[in-house]
Amino acid sequence: MTSRKKLQGLVAATITPMTPDGQINLPVIRQYVDYLVNKQTVKNVFVNGTTGEGLSLSIQERKQLAEEWVCQGKDKLDHVIIHVGALSLPESQELARHAAAIGAGGIAVIAPFFFKPTNKDELVSLLQKVTSEAPDVPFYYYHIPPLTGVKIRVEELLEGIKERIPTFQGVKFSDTDLLDLAQCIHKNEAQQLEFLYGVDEQLLGALAVGANGAVGSTYNYLGRQTNLMLEAFAKPDLALARKYQFLTGEFLNFVIKLVIFLRQWCPRRKTALILLSPALL
Numbered sequence: 001m002t003s004r005k006k007l008q009g010l011v012a013a014t015i016t017p018m019t020p021d022g023q024i025n026l027p028v029i030r031q032y033v034d035y036l037v038n039k040q041t042v043k044n045v046f047v048n049g050t051t052g053e054g055l056s057l058s059i060q061e062r063k064q065l066a067e068e069w070v071c072q073g074k075d076k077l078d079h080v081i082i083h084v085g086a087l088s089l090p091e092s093q094e095l096a097r098h099a100a101a102i103g104a105g106g107i108a109v110i111a112p113f114f115f116k117p118t119n120k121d122e123l124v125s126l127l128q129k130v131t132s133e134a135p136d137v138p139f140y141y142y143h144i145p146p147l148t149g150v151k152i153r154v155e156e157l158l159e160g161i162k163e164r165i166p167t168f169q170g171v172k173f174s175d176t177d178l179l180d181l182a183q184c185i186h187k188n189e190a191q192q193l194e195f196l197y198g199v200d201e202q203l204l205g206a207l208a209v210g211a212n213g214a215v216g217s218t219y220n221y222l223g224r225q226t227n228l229m230l231e232a233f234a235k236p237d238l239a240l241a242r243k244y245q246f247l248t249g250e251f252l253n254f255v256i257k258l259v260i261f262l263r264q265w266c267p268r269r270k271t272a273l274i275l276l277s278p279a280l281l
């Protein structure tokens with residue numbers, strides 16, 4: 001693996017732009033990159049994840065999106081991470097090979113959530129089969145038990161993982177169990193891993209136990225404010241950092257109410273984002 005800039009700070013989990021007739025809208029990704037960098041001060045993206053509805057897209061669509069993000073982000077973004085998890089192992093492997101071929105900065109893989117791995121060894125062996133298809137690309141395990149139902153603790157998963165998966169780089173940790181996160185960080189201090197937190201409304205707690213950064217949907221529109229929170233935390237000015245964290249919470253409460261109201265007639269996340277983003281720019 002060639003030397004790379006450490007992934008830290010904020011990573012926007014990108015939404016997938018669609019045309020009114022349900023096609024992926026590739027041409028707007030160029031503007032999306034500029035918007036993230038210039039308006040949100042966010043220079044990393046996580047593509048085809050939960051926010052991007054990657055698991056509801058076809059393989060072809062996922063590849064096209066990955067290509068466009070890598071291409072448009074080339075001189076503007078620091079890291080483009082592509083989520084390549086899928087229920088089918090060959091599809092996941094194909095996406096991993098593709099991500100490597102287009103020069104993605106990293107890949108992430110979710111645990112299969114229908115026929116689930118029942119123990120750590122099963123999960124690592126599956127991750128190994130996917131990541132070995134991209135032997136030069138840093139790999140992040142995408143831990144999101146509320147959605148996958150796979151509750152294997154990351155602390156346990158990490159024991160010996162680097163021997164089996166040399167590209168292992170870190171975890172996108174989307175769970176509220178900060179004890180598990182803290183133990184992972186504590187036990188792996190010597191290893192230069194990257195722990196990216198994924199529950200935006202409690203990022204401050206994760207920073208306190210040593211998270212390196214965060215991947216999330218809200219960094220699409222609260223990226224600038226959250227970067228100010230990171231700065232306040234680094235100072236440290238915890239009172240100010242808390243103010244920004246509370247802002248995320250309040251904003252999400254508002255969005256959740258709005259989404260419940262609008263759910264009857266529009267797809268969830270996009271509705272909220274489309275309606276709210278002009279007010280936030």
Ligand SMILES: CC(=O)N[C@H](C=O)[C@@H](O)[C@H](O)[C@H](O)CO
Nearest residue numbers: 050174198199200201216217218
């Ligand atoms: C389940 C889900 O989509 N989680 C996102 C990323 O992990 C978060 O960014 C949340 O959207 C955010 O924390 C709001 O709950």
Ligand SMILES: CC(=O)C(=O)O
Nearest residue numbers: 013049050051216217
């Ligand atoms: C939020 C997140 O990280 C995802 O969309 O996958």
